[in-house]
Amino acid sequence: MPNSAGTQDSQSVLQGGRRAVPPKIAGVQILELGNVLTRSGWMTELFRKDWDGVKISPQQINWVELSPNGVTDWHRHASQTDHLIGVGGVIKLALWDERAASPTHQETEVIRMGALRPIMVIVPPGVWHALRNESGQPAGYINVIDQLYDYQRPDNWRLTPGMSEIPDIL
Secondary structure, three states, X not given: OEOOOOOXXXXXEEOOEEOOOOOOOOOOEEEXXXXXXXXXXXXXXXXXXXXXXXXXXXXEEEEEEEXXXXXXXXXXXXXXXXXXXXEEXXXXXXXXXXXXXXXXXXXXXXXXXXXXXXXXXEEOOOEEEEEEEOOXXXXXXXXXXXXXXXXXXXXXXXXXXOOOOOOOOO
């Protein structure tokens, strides 16, 4: 997107669309996906390996449906990268950077996604994230993951929403 000087600002232009403000948390990326209107309805490309910012070969894809006003636990991964795509309802994604070596240590961010705002949010390892369904109906998202879930040694740390150890942004 051209900035006020008329030059290209590479941080705010993402494959598939534009975002006015880049994410605040280091390593988090947002790809605007965009809906394509068709004669019979609409279509959205949810994942393409050739998009800028997508550096994985998917190992697992999960569909999650949140009940009306449902809230997930806060969670983070040591090595897994999540690629979250809202596909139904309105979902609030809360992010918190607790990585000590990160330039955005202790920063928080809230991003809204869903069918009307089709985006992919890439959440790097170490960033805490939680989701809330802000719809009065079920809402869904897809998670494209770069690692298989290991039931014996899960790469998944959890905190309950509302705990004093985490920011109150959910």
